[in-house]
Amino acid sequence: MAKLNFDLQHTDTLSRARTGKITTDHGEILTPIFMPVGTVGSVKAVNQQQLTNIVQAQIILGNTYHLYLRPGIQVLEQAGGLHKFNGWQKPILTDSGGYQVFSLAGTRKIKEEGVYFQSHIDGSRHLFSPEKVMDIQRSIGADIIMAFDECPHAGCEYVYARKSMELTHRWLDRCLARLAETEGRYGHTQNLFPIVQGSTFKDLRIASAQYIASKNAAGNAIGGLSVGETEEEMYAFTALSCEYLPADKPRYLMGVGTPWNILEGISLGVDMFDCVMPTRNARNGMLFTTQGVMNMKNKKWANDFSAIDAGFENEISNYYSKAYLRHLFVSGELLAGQLASLHNLSFYLWLVKEARRHIIAGDFTSWKQEMVQRLKIRM
Structure with missing residues (x-):
């Protein structure tokens, strides 16, 4: 220990x-x-x-x-x-x-x-x-x-x-x-x-x-x-x-x-x-993406067959389409909340990993300023 x-x-x-x-x-x-x-x-x-x-x-x-x-x-x-x-x-x-x-x-x-x-x-x-x-x-x-x-x-x-x-x-x-x-019970600090x-x-x-x-x-x-x-x-x-x-x-x-x-x-x-925001908002159809905040219940996604978010590598965000995820939400399918939660959490973990990479590279501040503006866009 x-x-x-x-x-x-x-x-x-x-x-x-x-x-x-x-x-x-x-x-x-x-x-x-x-x-x-x-x-x-x-x-x-x-x-x-x-x-x-x-x-x-x-x-x-x-x-x-x-x-x-x-x-x-x-x-x-x-x-x-x-x-x-x-x-x-x-x-x-x-x-x-x-x-x-x-x-x-x-x-x-x-x-x-x-x-x-x-x-x-x-x-x-x-x-x-x-x-x-x-x-x-x-x-x-x-x-x-x-x-x-x-x-x-x-x-x-x-x-x-x-x-x-x-x-x-x-x-x-x-x-x-x-x-x-007192002491810990399970052998770790x-x-x-x-x-x-x-x-x-x-x-x-x-x-x-x-x-x-x-x-x-x-x-x-x-x-x-x-x-x-x-x-x-x-x-x-x-x-x-x-x-x-x-x-x-x-x-x-x-x-x-x-x-x-x-x-x-x-x-x-x-x-x-x-x-709790990534999972709580996900269950209500709100996704955080590399291009901004998406309301997946919006009709504008009904015929959008592009990936949920192609801006970072992830087997959920790159595999399923916006149209399919919207369909799951309007249909009341449990899978909607699961896929949206997996996307949002993956995005948050990708974001801090990218922040780490840019700090090491020495261009964090300029990258952060650009990302903050992009992340706030409502779609």
Whole structure:
């Protein structure tokens, strides 16, 4: 077993974009990287073989809140952890459940000891404390685990944001203490990433980033920037956070976002991204492509027999036609959501791989500017 290692390999001369390699006990991750979201241990509509062979994912996410409720910790422990339960043998990251608790605003109470909430499944009552969240993530067995934090809502007042940030910092100390007194269950190292908070207040973001950096964790995350703020605010506070987070540790921008958000995030110094958008939008007929955003239910595609996207190599995007995929959507076929999800995820992974290639080649900034404009086109 070895602690997560980050090897910073290349930096762009005109931006803060960089490439690196994260090494975990379940394999290597080349950055920048996008991580498909498998909330309950499953990336929706996509199986593990497809994630490996078609999407070429290097790491996926699970969620502490959802896995705790279903299938439950006892099942996961009996299986030998999430890797054995779902058959994914590459790295896994688990979100602590802080964002899910945030989304349960009507049925949760935040206290110093933790968060009391009701299950969205059956209404049962539970407590998530920092200690319990660490214990649950020990049982899940992810390679990268997130500290339990409080995620303030967009537009909150300064006083609330400050109190929330301070609570997040106290909870982080309790997370670290709990990990220090416990051990992993399945023979591989688990690495904690703390989370920068502070809403959209400059002094709070700086204070939080400095506090998080002082913990010398294996990596660091930037939270609370995909909760309703403007894109301009997202970019500004991502850049600010990256200024104060150590360059020799991976930086993870949580819950972001569109392809152009990801490219802008890379240019600001972010290494890791996740979002449900590729699969959620795919199921509704929205595809992200090298030529822009496509609404596959649009009648304009009914007689378009060209490939879904010939702009990059992929056995789904190059094989099926726009007309056929539209036909599947208007017919209500389950295959529509699966093919669209495979395309969108493959596109996201291709995009970060291309970003890496251009950073190494030294022309990332000009390529990024051109791509961002193209990606925003609506078709």
